Amino acid sequence: MRTRHLALLAATGAMLLASCGDDKKSSDSSGGTLLFCSDISYPPEEFYDGTTPVGSDIEIGQEVATRLGLKADFVNTGFDGIIPALVGKKCDAIISGMNDTEERAKQVDFVDYISVGQSFMVQKGNPAGIKSLDDIAGKTVSVEVGTSNADFLTTKSDEFVAAGKKAIDIKIFPKDTDAANALRTNKVDAYFGDAPVVAYYVKTTPDEFAFGGEAINPITVGIAIRKDDPLKAKVQGAIDAMYADGAMLKILTKWEMATTALTK
Secondary structure (H helix, E strand, O other): OEOOOHHHHHHHHHHHHOOOOOOOOOOOOOOOEEEEEEOOOEOOOEEEEOOEEEOHHHHHHHHHHHHOOOEEEEEEOOHHHHHHHHHOOOOOEEOOOEEOOOOHHHOEEEEEEEEEEEEEEEEOOOOOOOOOHHHHOOOEEEEEOOOHHHHHHHHHHHHHHHOOOOOOEEEEEOOHHHHHHHHHOOOOOEEEEEHHHHHHHHHHOOOOEEEOOOOEEEEEEEEEEEOOOOHHHHHHHHHHHHHHHOHHHHHHHHOOOHHHEOOO
8 A cells, every 4th residue: 555654755855846757836726627646657556548637537636626626737756756746735635545544644634545455466476476575575576566465465575484484675767657667677576566556467478367365354444634724624525425425336347347346
């Protein structure tokens, strides 16, 4: 799941704000546009079709904006700089497959809208024989920089070593698509990411990729909003209404993510 280290963000925030993507700046959400920061490199949640942002998060953001009487716009922002961008008012909210974690909630507020697990992706035929979490001891695994996926692998690797097993050789990449491509080009034994993302890669390139076991470690994902911003209540109302009238499930089903819908 896409979660970033807050210490790193604090240390590098000023620099990243200067180069967080486009030159767009946050508009007043009462002025007609709801501007989302999003790292648009994470299919099927957010990615580009040519020059047009598409994906489940994009459509959810658009629907939220519509229900608030606004138009959604998206500024492509590197994930490591996405919270500083929000805090620095480069956008009104973040929608980018972001985990609602206790650590992050100290900096921003969240409106949760889905819950996703994490999965290993392997080459077709599973030559590395990865069928469960225990099988990655001693294996080389790619992951996107700063994510909770990377944190999870680091913790698990330490547990393996403490138990007398081999450590995981964790390869960090700046973009999720880079991490997936490392598997395609035989640089790693497996890729680790959100289950819907793995499902997308497997579906679109079935001759290359397959699941390496069942999904694990489900975590809620939320739209991030600045602390004490009245926008939170409005977004929460829109998300609640989308669940109530079926709009949320329709979007998630379109992107084959219906199983990520929140349940009460």
